Structure formats: structure tokens, C-alpha cells
Amino acid sequence: DAGVTQSPTHLIKTRGQHVTLRCSPISGHKSVSWYQQVLGQGPQFIFQYYEKEERGRGNFPDRFSARQFPNYSSELNVNALLLGDSALYLCASSFRPGLAGGMAYEQYFGPGTRLTVT
Amino acid sequence: AQKVTQAQTEISVVEKEDVTLDCVYETRDTTYYLFWYKQPPSGELVFLIRRNSFDEQNEISGRYSWNFQKSTSSFNFTITASQVVDSAVYFCALSEADQAGTALIFGKGTTLSVSS
Numbered sequence: 001d002a003g004v005t006q007s008p009t010h011l012i013k014t015r016g017q018h019v020t021l022r023c024s025p026i027s028g029h030k031s032v033s034w035y036q037q038v039l040g041q042g043p044q045f046i047f048q049y050y051e052k053e054e055r056g057r058g059n060f061p062d063r064f065s066a067r068q069f070p071n072y073s074s075e076l077n078v079n080a081l082l083l084g085d086s087a088l089y090l091c092a093s094s095f096r097p098g099l100a101g102g103m104a105y106e107q108y109f110g111p112g113t114r115l116t117v118t
Numbered sequence: 119a120q121k122v123t124q125a126q127t128e129i130s131v132v133e134k135e136d137v138t139l140d141c142v143y144e145t146r147d148t149t150y151y152l153f154w155y156k157q158p159p160s161g162e163l164v165f166l167i168r169r170n171s172f173d174e175q176n177e178i179s180g181r182y183s184w185n186f187q188k189s190t191s192s193f194n195f196t197i198t199a200s201q202v203v204d205s206a207v208y209f210c211a212l213s214e215a216d217q218a219g220t221a222l223i224f225g226k227g228t229t230l231s232v233s234s
Binding site: 033035040041042043044045048056058088090092094105106107108109110111112114 | 122153155160161162163164165168209211220221222223224225226227
């Protein structure tokens with residue numbers, strides 16, 4: 001079975017531009033989460049979506065937005081790019097979010113999109 | 119507030135040495151989950167283990183073992199007889215039970231270098 005896929009692999013943008021990153025979850029997984037990983041740091045949570053609804057949001061400005069489609073794929077959009085947005089953007093999928101039934105559903109990560117803002 | 123601390127920034131060992139990666143966490147919840155992920159140079163985070171707060175049994179999987187101690191809020195990871203392929207950045211992460219979602223809070227990671 002295919003794992004989590006993300007596109008594009010690499011991206012170079014200029015300050016002030018807009019970017020859209022895409023993610024396809026593992027087949028059967030209905031939840032997608034987005035994380036930002038700046039060089040030398042651990043990933044930071046941006047959003048989590050389940051059944052097309054936002055289930056969680058991290059401490060990121062409104063320039064960051066996301067959505068989930070009926071096929072459970074997701075897009076992360078970042079407007080008015082800043083130099084500080086340069087990072088590896090990771091998408092993770094899980095069967096569902098939350099800790100229902102005492103189970104924390106593991107999040108499986110994709111290879112990431114490396115965004116460079118110049 | 120929840121927090122994960124990985125005090126070791128970098129560790130270098132020679133093949134076949136045992137190595138322990140430390141993880142200390144902070145949370146106000148009584149129900150929470152702890153994770154370890156491996157990030158090789160390719161960048162993809164690889165899930166290694168999940169542990170819930172009610173299960174303090176140590177776990178062993180091949181050369182990997184995990185020691186969870188609630189009394190010291192630690193969830194340490196030991197690699198026995200390390201190999202060059204173990205070279206990677208290792209992240210410890212925490213997820214709390216009272217969140218509608220399951221955001222993972224990561225530590226800053228420990229870079230492990232295993233030389234032959």
C-alpha cells in the first residue's frame with residue numbers, strides 16, 4: 001500500500017507570494033495533520049483535519065490555512081510568504097484523530113515538502 | 119503547559135555500542151501518549167513506538183527498548199549494539215487526551231551518529 005504522499009517535493013518562492021502544498025493520506029485514513037519543521041527543530045503542529053472539518057489548530061498566523069477534500073486529501077495554503085516560512089512541511093495521516101477508546105491513533109508522516117522563501 | 123525536552127542535542131558512538139536517548143516530558147493530564155519517531159536524512163518521520171500513560175511496562179523490539187517512568191516523567195529510548203543505519207535524528211513526542219485532535223508536541227530531537 002502507498003504511504004502518505006506530498007507534492008511538490010521542493011519549492012522555491014519569493015517573499016510575498018502564495019504557496020499551496022498538497023497531501024494524500026494513506027488509503028483508509030480519514031485524518032490529515034500538517035506540521036512545520038524549521039531546520040534544527042522538531043516539527044510544530046499547524047492543523048488537523050478530519051472528515052473535512054478542522055479539528056485542531058496550532059499557534060500559526062492567519063496566513064496559514066488548509067482544507068480537506070471528500071477523498072481525504074488536503075491542501076495547506078500560505079499567503080504573503082516570509083523568509084521565516086522556509087521549512088520542511090510535513091503531512092501526517094491517521095485513521096482518525098482523537099483518543100477514542102483509549103487508543104491514540106498513530107500519525108504516519110509523508111516525505112515532506114521543502115519550501116525555500118527568498 | 120505540555121512540553122517535551124530532549125537534552126542531548128547530538129550523540130556520537132561507534133558501531134556495536136549501546137546508546138540511550140533521553141526524553142523528559144511535562145503535562146497536566148493524567149491520560150497522555152508518548153511517541154518516538156526516527157527521521158533519517160531523507161526527511162520522512164518514521165513511527166517507532168506509542169506508549170500510553172497507564173502502561174509503564176518497558177518494551178523491547180529487536181535492538182530497540184524503551185523505559186517509561188512516570189515518577190520522573192521520562193520516556194528513554196535505548197539502541198543496543200548500534201549500527202550505522204541507526205544514524206538519524208530521533209524525536210520524542212507527547213499527545214494529550216483532552217484534545218479533540220491529536221496534535222503531537224515534539225522535542226527538538228537528538229542527532230545520533232554511528233560510525234563504523
